Amino acid sequence: MPAANPLAQGLGIRRQPDPCAMVVFGASGDLTKRKLFPALYSLAYRRLLPERFGVIGVARTEDTTRQFLTAMRKSVKEFARDPFRTDVFESLAGGFRYVATDFADDTGEDRVGNALAELDRERGTAGNRLYYLAVPPVAFPVVIREVGERRDGTGWARVIVEKPFGHDLASANELTASIKRWFAEDEVFRIDHYLGKETVQNLMALRFANGIFEPLWNRQLVDHVQITVAESIGVEGRAGYYERAGAIRDIFQNHLLQLLALTAMEPPIDFSADAVRNEKVKVLRAMHTPGPKSVVRGQYGRGFVEGEEVISYREEPGVAPRSITETYIAAKLYVDNWRWADTPFYVRAGKRLARRETTIAINFKQAPHPPFEAIAGDGLRPNVLVVHVQPDEGVSLAVGAKVPGAGMSIRTVHMDFLYGGAFREGVPEAYERLILDAMLGDATLFTREDEVDEQWKLVDAIVGAWGRDRPSFPNYAAGSWGPALADELLHRDGRSWRRH
Numbered sequence: 001m002p003a004a005n006p007l008a009q010g011l012g013i014r015r016q017p018d019p020c021a022m023v024v025f026g027a028s029g030d031l032t033k034r035k036l037f038p039a040l041y042s043l044a045y046r047r048l049l050p051e052r053f054g055v056i057g058v059a060r061t062e063d064t065t066r067q068f069l070t071a072m073r074k075s076v077k078e079f080a081r082d083p084f085r086t087d088v089f090e091s092l093a094g095g096f097r098y099v100a101t102d103f104a105d106d107t108g109e110d111r112v113g114n115a116l117a118e119l120d121r122e123r124g125t126a127g128n129r130l131y132y133l134a135v136p137p138v139a140f141p142v143v144i145r146e147v148g149e150r151r152d153g154t155g156w157a158r159v160i161v162e163k164p165f166g167h168d169l170a171s172a173n174e175l176t177a178s179i180k181r182w183f184a185e186d187e188v189f190r191i192d193h194y195l196g197k198e199t200v201q202n203l204m205a206l207r208f209a210n211g212i213f214e215p216l217w218n219r220q221l222v223d224h225v226q227i228t229v230a231e232s233i234g235v236e237g238r239a240g241y242y243e244r245a246g247a248i249r250d251i252f253q254n255h256l257l258q259l260l261a262l263t264a265m266e267p268p269i270d271f272s273a274d275a276v277r278n279e280k281v282k283v284l285r286a287m288h289t290p291g292p293k294s295v296v297r298g299q300y301g302r303g304f305v306e307g308e309e310v311i312s313y314r315e316e317p318g319v320a321p322r323s324i325t326e327t328y329i330a331a332k333l334y335v336d337n338w339r340w341a342d343t344p345f346y347v348r349a350g351k352r353l354a355r356r357e358t359t360i361a362i363n364f365k366q367a368p369h370p371p372f373e374a375i376a377g378d379g380l381r382p383n384v385l386v387v388h389v390q391p392d393e394g395v396s397l398a399v400g401a402k403v404p405g406a407g408m409s410i411r412t413v414h415m416d417f418l419y420g421g422a423f424r425e426g427v428p429e430a431y432e433r434l435i436l437d438a439m440l441g442d443a444t445l446f447t448r449e450d451e452v453d454e455q456w457k458l459v460d461a462i463v464g465a466w467g468r469d470r471p472s473f474p475n476y477a478a479g480s481w482g483p484a485l486a487d488e489l490l491h492r493d494g495r496s497w498r499r500h
């Protein structure tokens with residue numbers, strides 16, 4: 001094992017998780033390769049995993065443990081944020097078992113059970129189980145029954161559930177009902193990986209660890225809020241899933257609404273799972289359904305992204321040639337409570353946009369009376385506080401400043417805090433934090449049943465209003481900032497999207 005790592009400073013105060021075995025269902029997927037295994041590796045690298053630990057990968061692909069580990073070694077080298085160390089990888093690999101099975105096959109169930117018993121015996125995992133369900137929705141009920149039936153009262157059992165958590169409110173409720181037969185709410189960890197991002201947690205630190213922002217954080221001083229989740233990538237071979245999901249289910253229903261809830265919520269009394277989630281759910285409940293004019297859908301046509309010519313969504317492999325799945329959504333939303341009444345939250349999310357950028361911009365009201373006779377330059381613009389979730393993680397505040405020289409010209413300048421500059425430490429991957437929290441039984445950064453329900457209610461209402469309309473797609477070029485209609489959504493209110 002590596003020597004004590006100075007980068008783990010600050011994390012030392014955290015508890016070490018109990019011994020446990022983690023079982024990943026759907027282990028041959030992209031998620032395991034790109035996120036889960038590299039995250040486990042980084043946790044092992046920092047010695048944050050329990051000493052007595054093991055992982056079982058379960059998937060349909062006919063692989064052996066050795067073949068699977070060869071693939072994982074490659075993905076750790078490619079995707080982990082830490083340098084590759086054979087000793088660290090081997091320590092993880094020693095507790096790894098692979099089980100190839102069709103989920104519906106009972107003998108597979110036995111083999112998972114045998115592998116778990118083996119880990120308990122050989123690695124001392126003490127009957128504690130962390131099940132990670134990264135399986136398609138159809139396989140979900142079978143897998144949850146399997147793991148539920150295996151509960152025998154020795155050790156704890158928790159389930160991490162990957163998205164999508166249902167397709168609408170009804171299917172989400174069905175999933176919940178099947179989980180509840182076996183697990184209590186505090187044993188269920190619904191992933192929204194945006195909550196594991198450092199900068200998203202920093203939004204709470206910014207708001208609640210500083211005395212100067214909260215007094216400004218309301219309808220009296222905020223003109224409007226803009227939340228952007230822009231991606232430059234397309235559907236990346238996930239058409240089968242994305243065709244049914246679209247931007248509204250893929251990003252809006254979860255990541256975007258969570259960012260909004262964290263931005264708008266009241267201060268929680270502490271950072272415990274229920275205190276934080278109680279405040280978020282109040283925001284989600286207070287949101288009213290936007291009318292059809294307040295929602296814009298888009299789908300990308302051909303274009304250029306970062307200098308490269310790319311095909312349209314309809315030309316992507318696996319996409320119907322006349323697909324009306326949206327790859328972009330923008331909306332004007334309201335949170336109907338004392339703090340935010342009449343303050344618009346403009347949100348947008350899209351694929352194949354000009355670049356990757358997730359930001360939350362708090363646009364403050366204009367200064368009431370500029371005491372300057374002539375304002376040159378770009379004039380007096382309102383203050384904007386921008387939380388850069390990614391990339392260029394940090395926070396920046398736009399303020400008006402006097403241009404040096406005679407006269408009184410004002411120009412906007414930025415006060416910036418950049419993560420990279422302020423902290424020596426690299427920013428951990430969201431999955432590292434989330435896996436560790438689930439092992440510790442801390443659900444603060446996971447979505448609760450009632451939050452998911454509220455999120456689906458809003459989505460169902462919007463999708464319901466779309467009905468059978470056939471929008472004229474494509475309506476934005478790949479590499480642009482989305483459809484013209486989204487610009488109009490703000491122009492109608494005398495505003496515009498933040499300049500990039």
Ligand code: BG6
Binds near residue numbers: 231250
């Ligand atoms: C996932 C979506 O939840 O988030 C993907 O399914 C999307 O479509 C991804 O690309 C974006 O995550 P990140 O961490 O790269 O912003």
